[in-house]
Amino acid sequence: METYTSAHMRLIEDTDGNLVDADYFCSDYCHRDYCRRYKIPYEGWNGCHEVEAPRVCENCKTEI
Numbered sequence: 066m067e068t069y070t071s072a073h074m075r076l077i078e079d080t081d082g083n084l085v086d087a088d089y090f091c092s093d094y095c096h097r098d099y100c101r102r103y104k105i106p107y108e109g110w111n112g113c114h115e116v117e118a119p120r121v122c123e124n125c126k127t128e129i
Contacts, residue, residue, distance in 0.1 A: 070118035072129050074111065075100070088123040089116060095124035 073096045077086040090096040093110050100107040102124075120129040 068118040069115045070120060070129050071113045072116050072120055072122075074114050074116075075105075075108075075123075076111070089120045089129060090124055091122040091127055091129045095122050099124040 073090040073093055075088040075090070075096060076084055077088065079085045088099070090099065096110070097107050099105070116129075118129070121127070122129055
């Protein structure tokens, strides 16, 4: 049985603009904080996505 959860995502693209990876966050706050801490441009909120569970927030390390 598949289980899903909602998460915020930071999409990671290569130099050609192809999607190569993604970081998952429990909230937009964690997404912004992560980008600020690692000096990564915050490219805005792109909605809440349904992803396979469980996931761990890249910033606060809690289970999403």
